Amino acid sequence: MHRTGELYGQFQTMEQQRETASLGMWVFLVTEVLFFGGMFMTYTLNRSTYPDVFGEASRSIDLTLGAINTVVLIGSSLTMAMSVWASQVGKKQLVTIFLIATLILGSVFLGIKGVEYHQKFVEHHIPGLGFSFEPGASIATNAHAQLFFSLYFAMTGLHALHMIIGAGLLLWLIKQSMRGRFTPEYNTPVELVGLYWHFVDIVWIFLFPLLYLIDRH
Amino acid sequence: MLGTILTVYAATVDLNQYFSGLNIIVALFIATCKASLVVLFFMHGKYSPKRTQLVIVCSVFWLAIMLFMTMSDYLSRPWS
Numbered sequence: 269m270h271r272t273g274e275l276y277g278q279f280q281t282m283e284q285q286r287e288t289a290s291l292g293m294w295v296f297l298v299t300e301v302l303f304f305g306g307m308f309m310t311y312t313l314n315r316s317t318y319p320d321v322f323g324e325a326s327r328s329i330d331l332t333l334g335a336i337n338t339v340v341l342i343g344s345s346l347t348m349a350m351s352v353w354a355s356q357v358g359k360k361q362l363v364t365i366f367l368i369a370t371l372i373l374g375s376v377f378l379g380i381k382g383v384e385y386h387q388k389f390v391e392h393h394i395p396g397l398g399f400s401f402e403p404g405a406s407i408a409t410n411a412h413a414q415l416f417f418s419l420y421f422a423m424t425g426l427h428a429l430h431m432i433i434g435a436g437l438l439l440w441l442i443k444q445s446m447r448g449r450f451t452p453e454y455n456t457p458v459e460l461v462g463l464y465w466h467f468v469d470i471v472w473i474f475l476f477p478l479l480y481l482i483d484r485h
Numbered sequence: 486m487l488g489t490i491l492t493v494y495a496a497t498v499d500l501n502q503y504f505s506g507l508n509i510i511v512a513l514f515i516a517t518c519k520a521s522l523v524v525l526f527f528m529h530g531k532y533s534p535k536r537t538q539l540v541i542v543c544s545v546f547w548l549a550i551m552l553f554m555t556m557s558d559y560l561s562r563p564w565s
Contacts, residue, residue: 291537298544305548309555316556331497338493342519349527466528470520477496477512 286456293460297467300430304471307423311478314415321412323483325401328393329420330384334480337380338472344373345469352462355445355455363458364445370465371438374431381428385421393417420479427475430468437461489519 279285315322351366392400394417401413441461444450450458496515524530530541 287534287537290533291540294533294537294540298540298547301544301548305551308548309551312552312556313559316560335493335497339490342489342493345523345527463528466523469527470523473519473523474513474516476493477509477516481496481512482509 282453289456289460290463293463297463300467304423304426307419307426308474308478311419311423314419315478315482318412318415319483321409322416325393325413325416325420326480326482327484328391329480330387331480331484333380333384334476337377338476340373340377340380341469341472344370344377345466347373348462348465352455352458355450355458356452358452360445360448360450363450364442367438367442367445367458371435371442374435374438374465378428378431378435381424388417388421394421423475423479427468427471430471434461434465434468437464489522492519 275282276285279288347366347369351363351370354360354362354366388394392398393413395414399410399414399417401410401417438461441457444457492515496512524541530538533541
């Protein structure tokens, strides 16, 4: 295994080995773009078809919580980048500290998401049997609102799942970094998890305006 | 890097006054700027080998094609 960061047989230099690892993660992230992209496509199509109902439904989501979450997540991306930097300059204690900070911020994000989901549950906005958006409005309006909320839960749910996976990866990294395993010569795992974490952040950067900021005035 | 936090504020507060039907473009523009900053600097996209940068550009290109072509398909249907 990559314990001491030794050069594997198929590579000519350590730098080539490192670049290959990074490229591998990027290619995986491209597949993630395909994954999330499909849902963004669905969203785009449905929103352009039912702009008014989508706007109404969007206004019923808590904007403050969403904005706080965005700041929290971008902050966690910052601490993750700091962790990668710390591993590059050999400050082993900082690596662990920043990884823990990233994990804490990510958990705060998930916690706030949980609060938001609970709010939706109480308001009967979760698609399914108990769904009720506007009791007086037409069947079409309620159906289209249900579309919005289906997309809302599917997209933020998929995003949250990726964050949970990221949190697991961070826990593994924290355990390894506390044993001092990451040096300027070998910090590939930190870098790759960093790439993954930043990607999840980018997905949210687009999710936030598309779901929360449809028609606020 | 911390400037991206400020753009969140700009996106939420300014949109409350902006009335025209095009404020989604502003929001998406801001989001694209933020995402670009994350890719370039947090993910070291600016300092990556050209091959990696090509992969990144390709994924954006693919998204653009999918969104553009699918939407133009639906929008050009006269029946629904």
